Amino acid sequence: MNARADDDALSWSGDDDPTLDVGSEESPALPPGYTAVGRGSGGTTDPSEVPPPSSSPDPDREVSAGGTGNAALVAVGVLGGVYLLYAIGWLLGGLRLQERITPDAMLVVSTALAVAAPAIWFGVVLLLTRTAPRWARFAWLLAGALILVPWPFLTIGPV
Structure with missing residues (x-):
């Protein structure tokens, strides 16, 4: 790998975008009720800010993340x-x-x-x-x- 990122054959415009850094300390805060998942998402939410899951979810509604079975x-x-x-x-x-x-x-x-x-x-x-x-x-x-x-x-x- 070359010393300069501009000399790499597979470099793309926008690779230096700070929002693409998964492990950065200045990760954006998520809205209340959302939980970050995936690699490097451990420090994005404060567990005390996340509301507890509802005790009786509506099974007849399609979940937007899961979609149709x-x-x-x-x-x-x-x-x-x-x-x-x-x-x-x-x-x-x-x-x-x-x-x-x-x-x-x-x-x-x-x-x-x-x-x-x-x-x-x-x-x-x-x-x-x-x-x-x-x-x-x-x-x-x-x-x-x-x-x-x-x-x-x-x-x-x-x-």
Whole structure:
């Protein structure tokens, strides 16, 4: 290694930034309720300033640090696949209905909306339940899975 840091091949602009020093004595103070973790974070908080953890955390809320668990992600993926199959079922059922009756503009528009409905429901539920408890997200997704069943596909069939 060279004596001067500017001569190093892998030096970057901003390497001398004082906020990047993990072991510096002048570490920034954290807001109340936060705890520093990791190497060199031992002197950043005063244990007397940290409030005690709550005795009854809400298990239905997603923790921002932890995020959604593996089981919840798999369940959302499975329900997303169900909604995709529903969209395909509505498309096949709607096309089958257009063969049996005289197609008009209303039938084409209603078929297009029926095909798009599962994707719209899935997206809106994920968007509107970002901060809601997990059970609320799954309740709305299961309700949509019951409401949006492709009845023309089930009653007439694909062929």
